[in-house]
Amino acid sequence: MSEKTYLKIDNVVKNFGDFTALNDVSMSVNEGEFVCFLGPSGCGKTTLLRAVAGLDIQTTGSINQAGLDISALPPSERDFGIVFQSYALFPNMTIRKNIAYGLENRKMPKPEIEKRVDELLDTIGLPDQGNKYPAQLSGGQQQRVALARAIATNPGLLLLDEPLSALDARVRTHLRHEIKSLQQKLGVTTIMVTHDQEEALTMADRIVVMNHGVIEQIGTPMEIYRHPTTAFVADFIGTMNFMEGEVIGDHKVNVGGCELSVKEDIDFKTGDRIHVAIRPEDIVAIEDGKRDDNGMHVTIKHLEFLGSFFRAELTGGPLGGNAIEADFSINLSRRIELAVGNEIEVRLPKKHIRLFPVEG
Amino acid sequence: MTDMTENKAQIVKPKVSRDDWIMRIAMIAIGILLVVGIILPLFTMLSKSFENDDGAFVGLANYIEFFATPALFNSIFNSLYIAIIASVVVLSVSFMYAYALTRTCMPFKWFFKLIALIPLLTPSLLSGISLVYWFGNQGVAKDMLMGESIYGPIGVVIGSSYWVFPHALMIIITALSIADARLYEAADALRTSKIKTFFTVTLPGAKYGLISAAFVVFTLVFTDFGVPKVIGGNFNVLATDIYKQVIGQQNFQMGAVVSVVLLAPAVLAFVVDRIVQKKQVALLSAKAVVLIPKPDAKRDWFFFGFCLAIAAIIIGMIGMAQYAALVTFWPYNLELSLANYDFDLMDGGGWEAFYNSIEMSLYSAFFGTIIIFFGAYLVQKGRGFEIGRGIFQMIAIVPLAVPGMVLGLAYIFFFNAPWNGLGEMIYGTMAILVLVTITHFYTVCHLTSVTALQQMDNEFESVSASLKAPFYKTFGRVTVPVCSPAILDVSMYLFLNAMTTVSAVVFLYSSDTTLASVAVLNMDDAGDIAPAAAMAMMIAYTCICARIIHAISSYLMQRHFQAWRRR
Numbered sequence: 009m010s011e012k013t014y015l016k017i018d019n020v021v022k023n024f025g026d027f028t029a030l031n032d033v034s035m036s037v038n039e040g041e042f043v044c045f046l047g048p049s050g051c052g053k054t055t056l057l058r059a060v061a062g063l064d065i066q067t068t069g070s071i072n073q074a075g076l077d078i079s080a081l082p083p084s085e086r087d088f089g090i091v092f093q094s095y096a097l098f099p100n101m102t103i104r105k106n107i108a109y110g111l112e113n114r115k116m117p118k119p120e121i122e123k124r125v126d127e128l129l130d131t132i133g134l135p136d137q138g139n140k141y142p143a144q145l146s147g148g149q150q151q152r153v154a155l156a157r158a159i160a161t162n163p164g165l166l167l168l169d170e171p172l173s174a175l176d177a178r179v180r181t182h183l184r185h186e187i188k189s190l191q192q193k194l195g196v197t198t199i200m201v202t203h204d205q206e207e208a209l210t211m212a213d214r215i216v217v218m219n220h221g222v223i224e225q226i227g228t229p230m231e232i233y234r235h236p237t238t239a240f241v242a243d244f245i246g247t248m249n250f251m252e253g254e255v256i257g258d259h260k261v262n263v264g265g266c267e268l269s270v271k272e273d274i275d276f277k278t279g280d281r282i283h284v285a286i287r288p289e290d291i292v293a294i295e296d297g298k299r300d301d302n303g304m305h306v307t308i309k310h311l312e313f314l315g316s317f318f319r320a321e322l323t324g325g326p327l328g329g330n331a332i333e334a335d336f337s338i339n340l341s342r343r344i345e346l347a348v349g350n351e352i353e354v355r356l357p358k359k360h361i362r363l364f365p366v367e368g
Numbered sequence: 369m370t371d372m373t374e375n376k377a378q379i380v381k382p383k384v385s386r387d388d389w390i391m392r393i394a395m396i397a398i399g400i401l402l403v404v405g406i407i408l409p410l411f412t413m414l415s416k417s418f419e420n421d422d423g424a425f426v427g428l429a430n431y432i433e434f435f436a437t438p439a440l441f442n443s444i445f446n447s448l449y450i451a452i453i454a455s456v457v458v459l460s461v462s463f464m465y466a467y468a469l470t471r472t473c474m475p476f477k478w479f480f481k482l483i484a485l486i487p488l489l490t491p492s493l494l495s496g497i498s499l500v501y502w503f504g505n506q507g508v509a510k511d512m513l514m515g516e517s518i519y520g521p522i523g524v525v526i527g528s529s530y531w532v533f534p535h536a537l538m539i540i541i542t543a544l545s546i547a548d549a550r551l552y553e554a555a556d557a558l559r560t561s562k563i564k565t566f567f568t569v570t571l572p573g574a575k576y577g578l579i580s581a582a583f584v585v586f587t588l589v590f591t592d593f594g595v596p597k598v599i600g601g602n603f604n605v606l607a608t609d610i611y612k613q614v615i616g617q618q619n620f621q622m623g624a625v626v627s628v629v630l631l632a633p634a635v636l637a638f639v640v641d642r643i644v645q646k647k648q649v650a651l652l653s654a655k656a657v658v659l660i661p662k663p664d665a666k667r668d669w670f671f672f673g674f675c676l677a678i679a680a681i682i683i684g685m686i687g688m689a690q691y692a693a694l695v696t697f698w699p700y701n702l703e704l705s706l707a708n709y710d711f712d713l714m715d716g717g718g719w720e721a722f723y724n725s726i727e728m729s730l731y732s733a734f735f736g737t738i739i740i741f742f743g744a745y746l747v748q749k750g751r752g753f754e755i756g757r758g759i760f761q762m763i764a765i766v767p768l769a770v771p772g773m774v775l776g777l778a779y780i781f782f783f784n785a786p787w788n789g790l791g792e793m794i795y796g797t798m799a800i801l802v803l804v805t806i807t808h809f810y811t812v813c814h815l816t817s818v819t820a821l822q823q824m825d826n827e828f829e830s831v832s833a834s835l836k837a838p839f840y841k842t843f844g845r846v847t848v849p850v851c852s853p854a855i856l857d858v859s860m861y862l863f864l865n866a867m868t869t870v871s872a873v874v875f876l877y878s879s880d881t882t883l884a885s886v887a888v889l890n891m892d893d894a895g896d897i898a899p900a901a902a903m904a905m906m907i908a909y910t911c912i913c914a915r916i917i918h919a920i921s922s923y924l925m926q927r928h929f930q931a932w933r934r935r
Contacts, residue, residue, distance in 0.1 A: 063833075065382040068378060068379055069380070080383045081383055082384070082387075083830065083833035083834055084387060084834075084836055086834075088834055089835075090834045092830070094827055096825045098845070099850060100846065100849045101845070110834075110835030113836045113841070
């Protein structure tokens with residue numbers, strides 16, 4: 009992966025009648041980078057991908073690929089391979105024919121096509137399936153074929169439109185890994201659209217979180233998860249407790265009567281209404297009796313067993329009417345008795361507390 | 369102001385690719401064909417209805433004359449009257465028949481399904497002819513009418529009901545087959561009585577199908593020409609009036625007026641039906657569990673008896689026509705012979721007419737399928753050019769609302785006009801017959817193609833573009849093979865209708881291009897009823913053969929493509 013910009017999107021707007029699907033979107037993708045467009049349905053991520061492909065050309069704004077202004081070009085004059093959720097394999101052609109389809113259009117000599125198809129079949133791990141028809145393969149296998157077809161002609165840009173959404177969980181996890189390592193091997197600049205945060209977190213070099221046609225945040229998976237810059241991102245990725253509160257002084261907030269220290273110094277003034285957020289896994293049970301760092305005495309209102317950990321709903325004490333969720337490991341449960349109604353001591357470490365402005 | 373315009377981002381004008389150009393030009397070409405085939409003729413006809421004999425504009429004078437002439441004006445009521453009665457009859461019978469086929473476990477369903485399709489294979493004239501032999505002046509069962517004459521509303525209603533029955537049946541079968549088994553299980557679990565379940569679940573579920581069938585039946589009967597021509601006697605309806613005004617009295621203006629009057633309710637029914645059908649789509653999208661009927665001896669045998677009776681009537685109709693065709697001289701010499709098949713001895717066009725019909729039907733099926741399917745493809749899968757595609761889609765729906773008689777007459781006005789050079793070239797030739805037939809049956813074929821194309825993944829085109837394949841390559845190698853069952857259906861539909869249609873072509877044939885269906889009409893007109901029956905049967909045999917060829921080729925195609933259709 010280099011720092012060279014391969015794809016540059018500038019001020020792209022897409023209107024469908026009165027509806028604005030993309031509102032002034034700008035971003036760039038580096039050469040060889042794997043970027044995920046992540047967001048809830050209707051956030052504009054697929055619209056943006058289709059604009060990049062030229063399938064639904066943006067209303068205004070420009071798109072540059074490899075230094076070339078492709079804004080107005082039809083898809084057939086752009087350089088990309090694409091994989092859809094529906095696979096879109098030609099049902100009446102064998103796997104070989106499907107993969108060879110793009111190669112034939114390049115007027116490649118027949119023996120070379122055959123060689124390239126064999127190579128690709130090997131790459132996707134289906135060397136013996138070439139003469140079968142798509143319907144004879146499983147969903148995961150079909151998606152691999154679609155991928156092989158898309159990369160057969162060595163396009164400069166690979167576009168993946170929710171490629172894993174139609175598959176069941178186990179196949180999905182497996183294929184996730186395969187696509188990522190193939191992408192790294194080929195070094196092809198890739199954009200994937202997904203609504204699955206786990207997919208985005210595990211596969212992407214950078215994630216573009218979108219909502220209501222605008223980009224909320226761009227960053228590495230770690231940045232997005234650890235330092236969400238907006239309440240939407242904080243809420244959409246992972247689990248987040250939100251409590252409404254008020255700034256009462258330097259690094260001090262009040263949440264329903266409970267005073268918390270925070271580390272974050274964003275320019276909030278005393279008296280500002282704010283959202284106080286903390287992830288369940290960042291809440292720590294106090295075992296050493298020290299009540300520092302926002303320690304408090306709370307009651308377990310509800311307890312959910314989730315296999316590798318417990319998710320507890322905590323209330324009472326300084327939280328008052330507020331209820332927050334906290335994750336406790338199985339190990340911890342062996343030391344402290346976790347049961348509904350029990351009272352425990354927890355700490356809301358100030359370095360993990362994030363503040364967001366109240367909208368409106 | 370200048371600031372505003374400067375700040376305003378420039379709208380991206382997508383570059384039109386070579387493929388896009390080819391597709392747009394092809395679509396415009398087919399669009400022009402449709403405009404010439406339907407819009408311009410209709411428009412010419414409409415303006416004719418406001419002109420006098422010499423072509424001068426006379427405003428509503430012709431319409432005033434129409435409404436002031438009781439003989440003409442009454443036809444409206446006659447047409448309405450038979451259309452309403454036939455609708456009630458056909459709807460009740462076809463609903464029960466469809467119910468028996470979809471919701472019971474009666475035996476021999478395949479047989480009843482097959483029999484019900486027979487009327488589609490014959491011109492509507494055949495039912496009229498058959499009724500003459502059953503209940504006419506020398507009919508075998510004349511006494512059953514207890515003194516009433518078959519020549520009139522009774523005959524028209526029976527004959528019309530016979531030939532529109534399969535049209536209604538197919539729609540209602542579709543409506544009844546989409547039932548959700550879960551609703552019935554829920555009703556059962558709530559201990560709902562069977563009768564109540566029928567009225568609260570079954571009927572509402574089939575509601576849109578029934579409404580749609582009602583409109584189809586009403587429009588078909590209201591605008592039909594064949595049955596009232598043969599069996600109507602002195603009972604005039606609008607469609608026969610057009611024929612009489614134009615062929616009998618050469619009063620083209622009045623023909624145009626009657627056509628407009630005939631067109632109005634047909635268009636109304638069509639518009640309402642379109643609205644209703646839009647609603648049905650929403651109903652269909654729900655994921656349903658297929659309902660499998662459970663045996664119930666009493667119910668099953670009741671419906672078996674009912675279907676048997678209806679099947680007997682259908683077989684009786686076509687059987688009588690066949691018998692009459694073989695009888696040497698009804699009712700005096702009942703010996704069987706092929707004398708009536710010696711068409712060259714009668715007026716009407718002879719065997720030549722039959723061969724013409726086959727030729728015309730093959731052309732219509734061949735060119736029609738190519739044009740209509742390709743047109744549907746361009747509309748459905750084209751890129752950009754939304755306005756053009758929208759207009760095309762609208763024009764493609766128009767023919768459904770236009771009765772054959774009206775279309776045929778409109779063609780005379782347009783193609784026979786002195787200023788029309790194109791008309792001069794094709795008027796009186798096979799080409800105009802093919803054109804009018806393709807246009808007449810355009811919409812159903814277009815919608816069938818669109819449905820098939822909609823079931824195809826839209827991303828095929830996107831993928832092809834990314835792989836730099838020209839659209840025609842993907843069209844030829846993917847779209848056509850995958851849609852081949854629908855394409856075959858379209859060509860069959862065109863062939864069968866071209867063989868059996870009378871209404872549109874009756875104004876347009878010349879002595880060189882007489883058709884079999886027209887020959888039936890003319891021989892019947894001349895009193896040669898037995899040869900007319902024989903010719904109608906020739907059409908039926910041809911259609912049956914075509915059906916068999918269709919079935920075999922469908923089967924072979926399915927086997928050929930089985931590899932990719934099934935796992």
